[in-house]
Amino acid sequence: MTPRVILHADMDAFYASVEQRDRPELRGVALVVGGKPPRGVVAAASYEARRFGIRSAMPSVEALRRCPDLVFLPGDMAKYGRESKRIFAIFARYSPDVEPLSLDEAFIDVTSCLRAHGDAPPLEIGRRLKDDVLRETGLCVSVGIGPVKMIAKIASDASKPDGLLEVMPDEVRAFLAPLPIGRLWGVGPVTEAALLRAGLATVGALADLEVSELARRAQRVGGGCTPAALERLWRLARGEDAREVEPEREAKSYGEENTFAEDVHDVRVLSDAIGQHAEAVARRLRKDEVAGTVVRLKVKSTERLAMPGKYRQYSRQESLPEATDDGATIARTARALLARGELPMPVRLIGVAVAGIRSRTASMGEQMSIFAPPRNRELNRALDAITARFGAGAVRRGAGGADKASPTLGVKRGE
DNA sequence: TCTGGGGTCCTAGGACCC
DNA sequence: TCTGGGGTCCTAGGACCC
Numbered sequence: 001m002t003p004r005v006i007l008h009a010d011m012d013a014f015y016a017s018v019e020q021r022d023r024p025e026l027r028g029v030a031l032v033v034g035g036k037p038p039r040g041v042v043a044a045a046s047y048e049a050r051r052f053g054i055r056s057a058m059p060s061v062e063a064l065r066r067c068p069d070l071v072f073l074p075g076d077m078a079k080y081g082r083e084s085k086r087i088f089a090i091f092a093r094y095s096p097d098v099e100p101l102s103l104d105e106a107f108i109d110v111t112s113c114l115r116a117h118g119d120a121p122p123l124e125i126g127r128r129l130k131d132d133v134l135r136e137t138g139l140c141v142s143v144g145i146g147p148v149k150m151i152a153k154i155a156s157d158a159s160k161p162d163g164l165l166e167v168m169p170d171e172v173r174a175f176l177a178p179l180p181i182g183r184l185w186g187v188g189p190v191t192e193a194a195l196l197r198a199g200l201a202t203v204g205a206l207a208d209l210e211v212s213e214l215a216r217r218a219q220r221v222g223g224g225c226t227p228a229a230l231e232r233l234w235r236l237a238r239g240e241d242a243r244e245v246e247p248e249r250e251a252k253s254y255g256e257e258n259t260f261a262e263d264v265h266d267v268r269v270l271s272d273a274i275g276q277h278a279e280a281v282a283r284r285l286r287k288d289e290v291a292g293t294v295v296r297l298k299v300k301s302t303e304r305l306a307m308p309g310k311y312r313q314y315s316r317q318e319s320l321p322e323a324t325d326d327g328a329t330i331a332r333t334a335r336a337l338l339a340r341g342e343l344p345m346p347v348r349l350i351g352v353a354v355a356g357i358r359s360r361t362a363s364m365g366e367q368m369s370i371f372a373p374p375r376n377r378e379l380n381r382a383l384d385a386i387t388a389r390f391g392a393g394a395v396r397r398g399a400g401g402a403d404k405a406s407p408t409l410g411v412k413r414g415e
Numbered sequence: 416t417c418t419g420g421g422g423t424c425c426t427a428g429g430a431c432c433c
Numbered sequence: 434t435c436t437g438g439g440g441t442c443c444t445a446g447g448a449c450c451c
Contacts, residue, residue, distance in 0.1 A: 034419080035418095035419060035420095037416095037417090038416070038417070039417090039418075039419075040418085040419070041418050041419050041420095042418095042419095043419080043420090043451095056451080057418075057419085057451090058418080059417060059418045059419095060418085061416085061417060061418090062417075062418085101450085101451070102421090102422095102450085102451050103451090104451090105451075185449095185450085186424095186448090186449065186450085187449085188448060188449045188450080189448090189449090190447085190448060190449085191448075191449085226425090226426080228425095228426095229425080229426095251422080252422085252423070252424095253422070253423085254421095254422095255420085255421070255422075256420085256421090257419085257420060257421085258419085258420080259418095259419060259420085294443090308417080308418080309417075309418040310418085311418090313446080313447090314445085314446090315444090315445060315446070316444085316445080317443085317444065317445080318444090319442090319443070319444090349419085349420090351420085353422095
């Protein structure tokens with residue numbers, strides 16, 4: 001079997017770079033896109049800000065402490081979305097097999113179209129891709145190339161900023177071996193700490209274990225690291241990653257949530273927020289012509305956990321007899337979940353999500369299901385039309401009053 | 416007066432069916 | 434007086450990713 005050629009393309013400091021491109025006065029300035037103190041976090045930091053040690057996912061208060069002159073931008077998701085479309089249109093010219101990971105990041109499997117690229121070496125293909133993106137959008141992208149997804153991803157990360165790095169199949173083990181264990185895709189803070197305690201500090205140390213040792217070592221690692229989980233990581237550490245590039249992944253859930261500016265003691269405020277989230281989720285379901293059978297309520301209390309910055313969280317869900325895309329139905333179900341039992345007050349965050357997603361048409365063929373009570377369908381159509389024209393804040397069903405949900409900003413770690 | 420919001424995947428227990 | 438084992442669905446929680 002000939003090895004695959006997989007590119008991982010990842011925009012450099014995406015949101016921050018878009019802002020600096022469009023506003024020349026921001027060039028050379030330490031800035032972040034994200035939520036302001038006291039409760040916000042950094043979604044993206046310009047390279048000038050990174051010189052102060054500011055990183056994605058850092059609390060904004062901490063960022064401000066490191067750089068008192070830091071400029072905060074709220075971010076413009078609609079703009080980043082448009083920019084994302086342009087970038088993905090470029091990616092699509094390189095292969096039909098493009099798997100988005102986020103607005104600014106994708107795997108591109110070019111194995112089957114090497115000929116179409118004039119049998120150019122992979123590194124040359126990566127170079128052309130970078131040039132196209134820079135010329136057409138004015139933005140920088142880093143590209144990693146490898147025989148499997150994870151290697152391509154780590155390579156792009158290692159090459160940043162403005163990077164281009166190919167790891168050949170016979171170089172994989174040597175490339176991975178010296179990396180700290182936390183760089184492995186799927187090893188976060190909790191697993192990293194557990195692996196370190198078990199004496200596995202580098203990817204190479206894990207890769208060098210004998211298969212027969214794994215079960216015993218998993219015992220030593222503990223902390224929820226099952227033998228199966230450790231074996232998965234072990235394979236990744238050896239550069240074995242069988243996952244294919246999947247161009248057509250459908251969303252499995254749609255959710256909206258918000259952290260309140262201040263802790264909430266009033267159930268009516270929670271109920272109102274549920275209503276807004278339910279309508280927002282429903283609008284997105286209808287826009288994508290899908291519906292879901294599971295309604296999920298998420299509540300974050302103010303109780304802190306041992307991990308810094310973590311709070312105790314509760315979730316309750318209910319399966320519906322039929323798939324729905326109706327905000328009123330989602331809201332009613334979520335409110336019933338809220339009322340089902342005592343929850344510790346006050347509340348820091350509340351969220352509503354719909355899962356069990358199926359396409360509207362497929363579902364109708366299956367079971368003649370109708371997603372909203374007939375009397376609501378006219379109303380929903382009207383709501384969608386008004387929202388499309390005037391934006392999400394223009395119209396709201398029922399009584400209002402709660403804080404508006406904060407804008408959505410994805411975090412880009414390790415750019 | 417100290418960490419967001421969008422997701423995915425995995426695990427584990429219990430209910431239920433055959 | 435006794436009760437296996439597999440499969441599937443549901444729910445809750447947690448780790449992880451960007």
